[in-house]
Amino acid sequence: MAHSIHVTVNGQPRTGDVEPRTLLVEFLREDLGLTGTHVGCDTSQCGACVVHLNGTAVKACTLFAVQADGQEVTTIEGLAQNGQMHPLQEGFKEEHGLQCGFCTPGMVMAAADLLESNPSPSEDEIRHALEGNYCRCTGYHNIVRAVQYAAEKMQEREPQPA
Amino acid sequence: MAQQIGQPVKRVEDKRFLTGKGNYTDDIVLPGQTYAHFVRSDYAHARINSIDTSMAEEAPGVIAIFTGQDLLDDGIQSIPTGWAIGDDMNEPPHYPLAVDKARYVGDAVAVVIAESKADAADAAEQIMVDYEMLDAVVDAREALNDDAPLVHDDSGTNLVFDWNLGEKDATDAAIEGAHHVTRYEFVNQRVIPNAIEPRSANGQWDAARDELTLYTSSQNPHLIRLLLCAFVWPDLPEHKVRIISPDVGGGFGSKIFHYPEEVVCAWATKQLERPVKWTAERSESFVSDAHGRDHHSVAEMGFDEDGHIVGLRVQTHANLGAYLMTFAPAVPTYLYGTLLAGQYKTPTIHVNVKGVFSNTVPVDAYRGAGRPEATYLVERTIELASKEMGVDPAELRRKNFIQPDEFPYQTPVALQYDSGNYEGALDKALEMIGYDDFRQQQKEAKQNGKLLGIGFSCYIEACGIAPSQVVGALGARAGLYESGAVRVHPTGKVEVFTGSHSHGQGHETTFAQVVSDHLGVPLEHVEIVHGDTDRVPFGMGTYGSRSISVGGSAIVKALDKVKDKARKIAAHKLEAAEEDLEFSDGEFRVKGTDRSVGFGDIALTAYVPHDYPEDVEPGLEDTAFYDPANFTYPFGTHICTVEIDEETGHVKLLRYVAIDDVGNIINPMIVEGQIHGGVAQGVGQALLEGAVYDEMGQPLTGSYMDYTMPRADDLPMIEVGHQVTPCPHNPLGVKGAGEAGTIAATACVVNAVIDALWDRGVRDIRMPLTPERVWRALHTGGDGALREAEPAA
Numbered sequence A: 001m002a003h004s005i006h007v008t009v010n011g012q013p014r015t016g017d018v019e020p021r022t023l024l025v026e027f028l029r030e031d032l033g034l035t036g037t038h039v040g041c042d043t044s045q046c047g048a049c050v051v052h053l054n055g056t057a058v059k060a061c062t063l064f065a066v067q068a069d070g071q072e073v074t075t076i077e078g079l080a081q082n083g084q085m086h087p088l089q090e091g092f093k094e095e096h097g098l099q100c101g102f103c104t105p106g107m108v109m110a111a112a113d114l115l116e117s118n119p120s121p122s123e124d125e126i127r128h129a130l131e132g133n134y135c136r137c138t139g140y141h142n143i144v145r146a147v148q149y150a151a152e153k154m155q156e157r158e159p160q161p162a
Numbered sequence B: 001m002a003q004q005i006g007q008p009v010k011r012v013e014d015k016r017f018l019t020g021k022g023n024y025t026d027d028i029v030l031p032g033q034t035y036a037h038f039v040r041s042d043y044a045h046a047r048i049n050s051i052d053t054s055m056a057e058e059a060p061g062v063i064a065i066f067t068g069q070d071l072l073d074d075g076i077q078s079i080p081t082g083w084a085i086g087d088d089m090n091e092p093p094h095y096p097l098a099v100d101k102a103r104y105v106g107d108a109v110a111v112v113i114a115e116s117k118a119d120a121a122d123a124a125e126q127i128m129v130d131y132e133m134l135d136a137v138v139d140a141r142e143a144l145n146d147d148a149p150l151v152h153d154d155s156g157t158n159l160v161f162d163w164n165l166g167e168k169d170a171t172d173a174a175i176e177g178a179h180h181v182t183r184y185e186f187v188n189q190r191v192i193p194n195a196i197e198p199r200s201a202n203g204q205w206d207a208a209r210d211e212l213t214l215y216t217s218s219q220n221p222h223l224i225r226l227l228l229c230a231f232v233w234p235d236l237p238e239h240k241v242r243i244i245s246p247d248v249g250g251g252f253g254s255k256i257f258h259y260p261e262e263v264v265c266a267w268a269t270k271q272l273e274r275p276v277k278w279t280a281e282r283s284e285s286f287v288s289d290a291h292g293r294d295h296h297s298v299a300e301m302g303f304d305e306d307g308h309i310v311g312l313r314v315q316t317h318a319n320l321g322a323y324l325m326t327f328a329p330a331v332p333t334y335l336y337g338t339l340l341a342g343q344y345k346t347p348t349i350h351v352n353v354k355g356v357f358s359n360t361v362p363v364d365a366y367r368g369a370g371r372p373e374a375t376y377l378v379e380r381t382i383e384l385a386s387k388e389m390g391v392d393p394a395e396l397r398r399k400n401f402i403q404p405d406e407f408p409y410q411t412p413v414a415l416q417y418d419s420g421n422y423e424g425a426l427d428k429a430l431e432m433i434g435y436d437d438f439r440q441q442q443k444e445a446k447q448n449g450k451l452l453g454i455g456f457s458c459y460i461e462a463c464g465i466a467p468s469q470v471v472g473a474l475g476a477r478a479g480l481y482e483s484g485a486v487r488v489h490p491t492g493k494v495e496v497f498t499g500s501h502s503h504g505q506g507h508e509t510t511f512a513q514v515v516s517d518h519l520g521v522p523l524e525h526v527e528i529v530h531g532d533t534d535r536v537p538f539g540m541g542t543y544g545s546r547s548i549s550v551g552g553s554a555i556v557k558a559l560d561k562v563k564d565k566a567r568k569i570a571a572h573k574l575e576a577a578e579e580d581l582e583f584s585d586g587e588f589r590v591k592g593t594d595r596s597v598g599f600g601d602i603a604l605t606a607y608v609p610h611d612y613p614e615d616v617e618p619g620l621e622d623t624a625f626y627d628p629a630n631f632t633y634p635f636g637t638h639i640c641t642v643e644i645d646e647e648t649g650h651v652k653l654l655r656y657v658a659i660d661d662v663g664n665i666i667n668p669m670i671v672e673g674q675i676h677g678g679v680a681q682g683v684g685q686a687l688l689e690g691a692v693y694d695e696m697g698q699p700l701t702g703s704y705m706d707y708t709m710p711r712a713d714d715l716p717m718i719e720v721g722h723q724v725t726p727c728p729h730n731p732l733g734v735k736g737a738g739e740a741g742t743i744a745a746t747a748c749v750v751n752a753v754i755d756a757l758w759d760r761g762v763r764d765i766r767m768p769l770t771p772e773r774v775w776r777a778l779h780t781g782g783d784g785a786l787r788e789a790e791p792a793a
Ligand code: FES
Pocket: A038, A039, A040, A041, A042, A043, A044, A045, A046, A047, A048, A049, A050, A059, A060, A061, A062
């Protein structure tokens, strides 16, 4: 009953034989050993499992692995480029946007999606965009600041039009 | 070298978490891994007539199925509680898998171990348990009725203990003779801790060496080993057991306790000689992680004509759930009753607490543990009193504060506060919130039909638990010291082994800051090791905001021993007397000269002792145990403002100001983070969270679908300020900051809502203050008769 799937994960072609009921998050964690993506609930409400599917944030516990067949997935492990941390990763560290770190990968991936579509979000927009992600440690205060930090950094680094 | 203590040093642990390289228990997959799935009771109370596993045994991938009887037959004993209240506490057995009866929805009765998680879950559905349903009891007060069903038949009662503290006669007299008495009935509802990492355990038996390794998401691996080897599994020798708590995704108390699943994974791996892993699904966490709070109390506070408190009388029913967990008996007693003086000079207090069994998930420590319940009661009562007496709430508090020159201050409920400046914190908070302006705004808003409110919470906590002798006299079955070991390597790099455990608190950074300053070595040369019983000599773990004050003090003690030895070596090298040396910036220097030797040199000499003092052993490492002299007493004032939407009953938190005095601060960035997170949990209890059971004992809040926690858009920025009164009795002058926010916030928010609605006749609303409850209170006029404001179940 296993299905063979081909998924580009963090830029690498990966294959797997999965059952129809295997969730994308299980495929990532258990078959590929990418344990940076976490599971915090069984009702698609905590956001610990957020990854990007073709560049858009999705809850990896809400998709079956077979639905990712032929698609591109980016996980927290693939966010840093050429050894250079993503501005959000920097921002979370600089602003103490994480404590236990369990919600962090999902939080960072959700925030990355926000900054993609809205490069300079207001505090309210950040809070609204992260509403699907629970953090029990930080009270969100420093998470908001981390996203603001990253937004500023990304603007600064954006090549200015000639 | 720049001083590290006091600096907002960025965390060394962040890199692994931010790149997806954390190592949580469920991330660990061992060779030959098997997976456990627990069969849990769907009934709150039921006799187990039989368990038929025959079908499940044939299911694909199944390796073994065990029931409670299998464990009993092999000598597995009851999981003990760590605290006795009185000599005759009602303490029935708590077996890892229920044997005769299931006592709450979620009580585990069997376990399936299979090749995959899915196989185990599928097979579990084929286990037939023949249950005989029994009447259940959910409410603590009802559980004491004569005709209430007995949770544990042999005890003959659901009463666990009936505990008193303080002078009853004097308090009764004070209340009878008071000029004004404020009397309220408070419910501190049951909440569910909900660390975002679900609990997980993975046991691995090494048959060639007869050794057990257990990975578990715990706040205190040594305590788990002690309970497992000394009580639960007496045939398991402690020196053959290694417990590892790797990265742990939040605890908030819920990961202190020794849980049945840990016992089962540890025991089953020995039977199967293959590793056995279990990770909770979230809905399973809801019915298997210990819950918090669940008090019903009546409080009476008496005042004289001038508004001075003359006495406080409290009667509390504490629901402990179906079994006694590790700290459960201590939470509603010694961590609660002793805090009822708050920040006030209350001449006499009496509290009676009845701890009660019910057919619900066991209740134990949740962030703050007893102290939030005490603060809620004291701070709500004094605020209501101020309104009844027409006095400004800040002024009534000010009038009753213990004054800075009155410390040490002996309260009528056992504690001796060591230091404090309560008025200082209150003034700072008033200024930060702009109190007078807000009152003005509130008046104007009222004219425009808008409902604004402001609430106070002047809290105190006793933490840094605790002096072993004191807690021993109070019924603790363990000492509550901490250990620290310092190992200096030949190259001068330092490893520190601490019995504290970090599950978000950032010890790898703060403790390294302390070490760096004490030895004058760069931060990068220090590694903090925790969470592994094979690497750390011993430890009591992290809870009760004890890591820096007890664990940090143990490290300082060990550092001092290492430094004493280093001084001897330095004296030898410099050919000087020890008294003539001074230490700074990582160097011993002969006073008044430029002759010095660096710490790195000394470390090397200690391991290459060619030219060495005669009476000194080679090597440079030492261990210390620190048993605190007293509790520490963080305190502060929190003030928040709210706006209430009359149409919907929605409470909007406008501003939240927190002034905390947690003593000296090692890393302000981390302390502020702790306050933010603590406040969020306290606000959660006030506005959103609550575990609900129906009369049959079915949990109605069983997942994130129906249990609400604060999300990013439920909270404002939290404005944090500090006041520093160093703790007088530990070497760092620290008090602990992990719980302050939660202890203060709940009362603060509810007080603000009542302030907004006072003129509309609302005196109390039962938490959580959901829009529906607030709306009903507004439209029925809450006079403290809670039931009217309560939506029908
Ligand atoms: S695991 Fe909670 S939303 Fe996916």
